[in-house]
Amino acid sequence: MIFLNKKMWLNRFWKAFCLRLKWLGEGFKRQSTEVLEKELEEMENGFALLTLGSLVGLPILPSYTSLSLLPYLEREILVMLIKSERLDDKLAEWADLADI
Amino acid sequence: MKNIFFFLGKGGVGKTTLSASLAYYLSKNKQKTYWASIDPAHNICDVIGCPPFSGAKEIECDLLAEEINVEHYLKQFLKEITAQMKTIYSYFQIINLDEMFEVIKNAPGMEESAMMHALKDIIDRHRDMDYLIIDTPPTGLMLKIFTLPFITNIWLERIKVWRHKILDKRTTITAIRGKDYLGKGIITDASKDKVLKEIGVQKATVDSLIKILTDTKKSCFILVLNPDRLSLMEGIRIKKALSVVNIHIGLLLMNKFGLTPLANTEEFNHMPMKKVPFLKVLDKEKLYQLADSWAEDIIK
Numbered sequence: 165m166i167f168l169n170k171k172m173w174l175n176r177f178w179k180a181f182c183l184r185l186k187w188l189g190e191g192f193k194r195q196s197t198e199v200l201e202k203e204l205e206e207m208e209n210g211f212a213l214l215t216l217g218s219l220v221g222l223p224i225l226p227s228y229t230s231l232s233l234l235p236y237l238e239r240e241i242l243v244m245l246i247k248s249e250r251l252d253d254k255l256a257e258w259a260d261l262a263d264i
Numbered sequence: 265m266k267n268i269f270f271f272l273g274k275g276g277v278g279k280t281t282l283s284a285s286l287a288y289y290l291s292k293n294k295q296k297t298y299w300a301s302i303d304p305a306h307n308i309c310d311v312i313g314c315p316p317f318s319g320a321k322e323i324e325c326d327l328l329a330e331e332i333n334v335e336h337y338l339k340q341f342l343k344e345i346t347a348q349m350k351t352i353y354s355y356f357q358i359i360n361l362d363e364m365f366e367v368i369k370n371a372p373g374m375e376e377s378a379m380m381h382a383l384k385d386i387i388d389r390h391r392d393m394d395y396l397i398i399d400t401p402p403t404g405l406m407l408k409i410f411t412l413p414f415i416t417n418i419w420l421e422r423i424k425v426w427r428h429k430i431l432d433k434r435t436t437i438t439a440i441r442g443k444d445y446l447g448k449g450i451i452t453d454a455s456k457d458k459v460l461k462e463i464g465v466q467k468a469t470v471d472s473l474i475k476i477l478t479d480t481k482k483s484c485f486i487l488v489l490n491p492d493r494l495s496l497m498e499g500i501r502i503k504k505a506l507s508v509v510n511i512h513i514g515l516l517l518m519n520k521f522g523l524t525p526l527a528n529t530e531e532f533n534h535m536p537m538k539k540v541p542f543l544k545v546l547d548k549e550k551l552y553q554l555a556d557s558w559a560e561d562i563i564k
Contacts, residue, residue, distance in 0.1 A: 197440050204433040204446075211426055218371070225419050226412065228341070228377030229466055231368065235348040236458040239450060 212240035273488035275402035285554035291327035
């Protein structure tokens with residue numbers, strides 16, 4: 165009986181240990197990709213500003229080329245709009261990224 | 265053998281007249297010749313004495329002439345973009361894109377870009393001709409058209425690298441967080457990315473134009489000057505601006521020679537120069553005679 169309880173306890177302990185290990189892994193995963201995701205957002209935002217800047221008054225890439233790419237830049241436009249909405253709260257974004 | 269000739273120079277120096285003389289000269293010698301004007305203020309029809317026409321028209325045996333309608337190229341381009349936008353951005357169905365594009369059409373740089381594409385198109389469409397003669401607009405617009413492929417190429421190179429970096433980052437994130445983590449249908453594969461594909465199409469166009477413009481064996485830039493100080497000064501500026509993008513003047517034509525005393529041509533001393541005498545009356549039938557003294561040399 166004692167042996168069985170010990171076996172059950174060990175089993176439960178192992179399962180709990182594995183679960184926590186998984187959570188730890190997920191946590192590391194999230195932390196590692198959060199920075200990458202922010203980098204990606206910045207790059208997509210930059211790409212949209214670079215290619216479509218001439219349409220919003222930034223004299224850069226020739227308008228003809230911008231217009232040729234416009235049909236395929238839906239995601240970049242959305243990222244750019246979200247980014248510009250959050251421009252007044254950059255500090256909070258950085259604090260969030262740094263887990264403060 | 266050189267078979268594409270571009271006539272450049274200050275407004276009013278006689279680019280159209282001399283391009284016409286070469287076109288008539290070549291066709292008289294049984295060479296299939298295509299003569300086009302990319303100047304928005306066309307006057308090919310004035311030279312040949314007929315009402316304005318659209319598309320390529322056979323004006324003599326072996327001579328096709330065309331006044332390039334830039335507006336048509338621009339409209340066609342915007343029509344294609346509008347159609348693509350409507351299929352991809354469903355919420356644009358209710359917005360009148362045509363009105364929006366009326367404004368974009370007149371945006372700075374659009375006309376030059378349309379001309380650049382028109383130039384590429386006419387050269388591609390008439391590859392079967394023996395000779396192509398292109399009459400260009402006066403200096404300001406001409407320089408913008410000829411330098412645009414080089415500037416566009418630099419931009420396309422940069423955004424291509426940037427796009428590859430974006431796709432690499434997307435690949436890493438989706439590999440860790442799952443396929444649809446960034447949203448459904450977000451492309452991570454470079455071979456399936458439509459943006460990269462479009463950049464590739466644009467780049468192929470400008471690369472091909474750059475190759476044509478800088479190939480001194482096939483293309484020849486003819487700078488038309490008058491024997492006056494102003495046209496010479498502008499000629500010097502054209503030569504300098506084009507040499508920055510590796511386009512070189514192949515021949516100088518001193519038109520209306522004898523009309524005024526020849527100004528100092530020190531800048532062009534080392535370059536081949538042909539003198540075209542000033543004629544009081546220029547008959548269409550005798551136009552080809554103007555090219556008698558220089559045409560043979562340049563087509564060799």
